[in-house]
Amino acid sequence: MRFRQAAKSYGPVQAVAGIDLDVRRGETVALLGRNGAGKSTTISLLLGLEEPDAGSVRLFGREPGQAVRAGRVGAMLQEGRAVPRITVRELVAFVARTYPAPLPVAEALELAGLTALAGRRIDRLSGGQAQRVRFAVALAGNPELIVLDEPTAALDVEARRAFWESVRGHAGRGNAVLFSTHYLEEADAHADRIVVVDRGRIVADGTGEQLRRAAGGSLVSIDLAGRSTAGLGDLPGVVAVEVRGDRARLRTQDPDATVVALARCGAVRGIEVTAPSLDEAFLTLTRTDPDTVASVERAR
Numbered sequence: 001m002r003f004r005q006a007a008k009s010y011g012p013v014q015a016v017a018g019i020d021l022d023v024r025r026g027e028t029v030a031l032l033g034r035n036g037a038g039k040s041t042t043i044s045l046l047l048g049l050e051e052p053d054a055g056s057v058r059l060f061g062r063e064p065g066q067a068v069r070a071g072r073v074g075a076m077l078q079e080g081r082a083v084p085r086i087t088v089r090e091l092v093a094f095v096a097r098t099y100p101a102p103l104p105v106a107e108a109l110e111l112a113g114l115t116a117l118a119g120r121r122i123d124r125l126s127g128g129q130a131q132r133v134r135f136a137v138a139l140a141g142n143p144e145l146i147v148l149d150e151p152t153a154a155l156d157v158e159a160r161r162a163f164w165e166s167v168r169g170h171a172g173r174g175n176a177v178l179f180s181t182h183y184l185e186e187a188d189a190h191a192d193r194i195v196v197v198d199r200g201r202i203v204a205d206g207t208g209e210q211l212r213r214a215a216g217g218s219l220v221s222i223d224l225a226g227r228s229t230a231g232l233g234d235l236p237g238v239v240a241v242e243v244r245g246d247r248a249r250l251r252t253q254d255p256d257a258t259v260v261a262l263a264r265c266g267a268v269r270g271i272e273v274t275a276p277s278l279d280e281a282f283l284t285l286t287r288t289d290p291d292t293v294a295s296v297e298r299a300r
């Protein structure tokens with residue numbers, strides 16, 4: 001799938017402000033952002049539920065609506081009420097019949113962990129079980145891409161674990177997965193790539209490790225051993241220097257380059273490199289100060 005400078009406004013609100021994004025075959029990508037960042041709107045554009053005001057969105061080289069109808073994309077959206085009085089199997093079979101090359105129903109049920117509940121009425125399921133039914137429905141057309149909008153909101157720890165196991169099963173067959181989430185650990189644990197969205201823009205795109213680096217929060221600490229701090233602030237990558245007692249802490253956007261430069265000047269006594277947590281990186285990347293975001297983007 002491919003977004004090129006896609007934008008969407010609702011009146012004065014620019015929900016998606018010109019994004020470029022590709023998801024390739026077999027990739028699992030997390031869209032991470034605060035409330036109102038533009039994740040759901042991005043997903044609506046991707047599924048053809050909304051038209052972009054500018055730019056383009058293509059799915060498998062086609063208009064999103066065509067790819068959805070052909071069963072190449074399955075979606076699990078936030079809302080969606082259960083249809084009363086039919087069983088899990090009946091619902092999944094009904095949806096599967098609307099696609100040209102569906103997954104066998106038993107397989108969709110198995111992948112979603114619903115085999116034991118196949119005969120249960122869907123209006124008699126728990127919240128977590130109903131969520132699995134929505135996942136099975138998303139799988140029914142045997143899609144190459146599944147799109148999950150905050151799929152684990154309201155799931156308990158056990159249900160969440162089981163859900164991700166199901167998603168991995170689907171991804172393990174070479175399919176792509178795009179999911180939105182507020183949970184950093186979830187993005188880090190289950191995605192190959194994390195795309196951070198803020199105020200309708202992509203402010204970072206990479207692995208958890210790359211995001212930590214992009215946020216520039218790595219700390220390289222050394223023993224000063226009587227040496228002056230002069231010049232430390234000018235080393236490659238360094239954005240700030242703090243001195244605590246006999247130790248200097250260098251905040252850097254490129255810890256490798258900083259360590260190499262320190263080694264060149266022999267300042268490596270007691271050297272320690274600490275990556276920022278993903279939480280810290282996320283907060284830096286989505287800080288409301290536009291100058292910070294710009295500097296993070298430049299540093300990427």
Ligand code: ATP
Pocket residue numbers: 010013014015033034035036037038039040041042
């Ligand atoms: P959340 O994490 O809260 O679900 P989100 O990242 O999915 O948020 P969106 O739902 O895409 O964010 O919303 C982006 C912005 O667009 C928000 O300011 C929201 O209020 C606005 N918005 C979204 N849908 C509409 C709509 N149908 N009409 C008007 N404004 C909308």
